[in-house]
Amino acid sequence: MESLYRFSHDIRVRYAEIDGQKIVFNAHYFTYLDVAFTEYMRELVGSIWVKDPHSLHFDPVLVKSKVQYRKPAVLDDLIRVFVRVKRLGTSSLTVECLIKRENDILIEAELVHVNYDLELKQSVPLPTEIKAKIREFECI
Numbered sequence: 001m002e003s004l005y006r007f008s009h010d011i012r013v014r015y016a017e018i019d020g021q022k023i024v025f026n027a028h029y030f031t032y033l034d035v036a037f038t039e040y041m042r043e044l045v046g047s048i049w050v051k052d053p054h055s056l057h058f059d060p061v062l063v064k065s066k067v068q069y070r071k072p073a074v075l076d077d078l079i080r081v082f083v084r085v086k087r088l089g090t091s092s093l094t095v096e097c098l099i100k101r102e103n104d105i106l107i108e109a110e111l112v113h114v115n116y117d118l119e120l121k122q123s124v125p126l127p128t129e130i131k132a133k134i135r136e137f138e139c140i
Contacts, residue, residue, distance in 0.1 A: 001098065005084045061115075061116040066109065071106045079106065085140070088135070092113060
């Protein structure tokens with residue numbers, strides 16, 4: 001399944017991320033997904049995206065998420081977050097993610113981000129350059 005993904009990012013589970021059951025608290029998986037998506041975009045666009053996304057007219061906001069929890073991660077696990085853009089719309093992108101620990105699938109997720117303009121306070125089309133970089137990287 002991870003053969004569909006051209007990008008992944010490793011994260012180690014820290015003590016502050018586990019709950020009373022000694023497993024990763026569910027909300028922390030969204031942080032892992034966000035970190036991996038940020039690294040995915042850094043890979044495609046460069047660090048300018050992280051430092052000044054407004055200069056690229058690309059400021060994605062999460063508007064929808066669907067997560068299937070399969071197995072828990074625990075303290076000190078080294079997990080790998082796989083990220084790929086599955087679909088590009090006019091102002092949105094659909095991102096598919098997979099979180100694995102070795103051969104175990106822990107999480108399957110689908111996230112929809114919309115490009116947002118802070119001044120206009122509304123969604124705006126994805127920049128042509130960003131779409132081109134994603135299409136080239138993902139071969140879509």
